[in-house]
Amino acid sequence: MERSDEFPVGRAHLRDTRVGGVIGICNCKVLHEASIVVYRYDGGVTDANSTSSAAHDKPSNWNLPNVLTCARIVFIPVFAWLALRGYVWWSFSLFVLLMITDKIDGDIARARNLITDFGKIMDPIADKALMATALVCLNLAYGLPWWITAVILFREFGITLWRMFMLRQGKVVPASKGGKLKTVLQSFAVALYLCPLPGWMDPVALMVMLLAVVVTVVTGVQYLVDGYRENSRA
Known part of the structure; x- marks a missing residue:
């Protein structure tokens, strides 16, 4: 796990170098909403928010x-x-x-x-x-x-x-x-x-x-x- 300090205070960029994908977590504002994006090795991108939304769409x-x-x-x-x-x-x-x-x-x-x-x-x-x-x-x-x-x-x-x-x-x-x-x-x-x-x-x-x-x-x-x-x- 490595950290880059090139971003201003209140921002952080974390990279996980595990095989199979890279997960970037971008905190746009301190204590505000964070969006999670999953970058797959095949070049695709999956928004974790869409996964959460799909779970909420499950019928009662x-x-x-x-x-x-x-x-x-x-x-x-x-x-x-x-x-x-x-x-x-x-x-x-x-x-x-x-x-x-x-x-x-x-x-x-x-x-x-x-x-x-x-x-x-x-x-x-x-x-x-x-x-x-x-x-x-x-x-x-x-x-x-x-x-x-x-x-x-x-x-x-x-x-x-x-x-x-x-x-x-x-x-x-x-x-x-x-x-x-x-x-x-x-x-x-x-x-x-x-x-x-x-x-x-x-x-x-x-x-x-x-x-x-x-x-x-x-x-x-x-x-x-x-x-x-x-x-x-x-």
């Missing part, structure tokens, strides 16, 4: 998509109470509304650049909590076979835990291409069970649910295969 966790996600979690017990108490139209309507908010909050977050780490964590938790609650309610009050719930939940939570484990290892598991189809089929199947349809529609609801189970399992296997291939190339 208290935004509309996250509020909708939290509302979805809050209303899950309400949905369960309605379903188990036999309020079929109310439980059906609330389930559909909650699934719509799942679509809306994602669209808003992407359109307005409101994607946050909080949303990335809480949105899938809200989705899986709602689906798990709905399936258990169908088991208890609507005659849905328990094995269907077991298969779907094993896949959902198993893949989620596996992706978290792989992420901790520094390996990224790509999203399954059939994930959206799986979610749509699961939601549609649950809605058919909740909706007070004529008795002759029961086999239709069961067939849609079985199709949802098949797609759920297939996409789960696809996650494992795609993850293995992706990380084998790395």
Whole structure:
């Protein structure tokens, strides 16, 4: 570190000769605002103030998509109470509304650049909590076979835990291409069970649910295969 006294009192020019760049700090006035400029070895210049500004531009966790996600979690017990108490139209309507908010909050977050780490964590938790609650309610009050719930939940939570484990290892598991189809089929199947349809529609609801189970399992296997291939190339 060397100091040059060619500047007047109140100014200082400090040079750091470390490899990779030179950082100059120019104090234009004593006890006044200082600007920091980073000179890179490739000739580029970066203003540290711009970096600070970018940090301030990060969206707040208290935004509309996250509020909708939290509302979805809050209303899950309400949905369960309605379903188990036999309020079929109310439980059906609330389930559909909650699934719509799942679509809306994602669209808003992407359109307005409101994607946050909080949303990335809480949105899938809200989705899986709602689906798990709905399936258990169908088991208890609507005659849905328990094995269907077991298969779907094993896949959902198993893949989620596996992706978290792989992420901790520094390996990224790509999203399954059939994930959206799986979610749509699961939601549609649950809605058919909740909706007070004529008795002759029961086999239709069961067939849609079985199709949802098949797609759920297939996409789960696809996650494992795609993850293995992706990380084998790395």
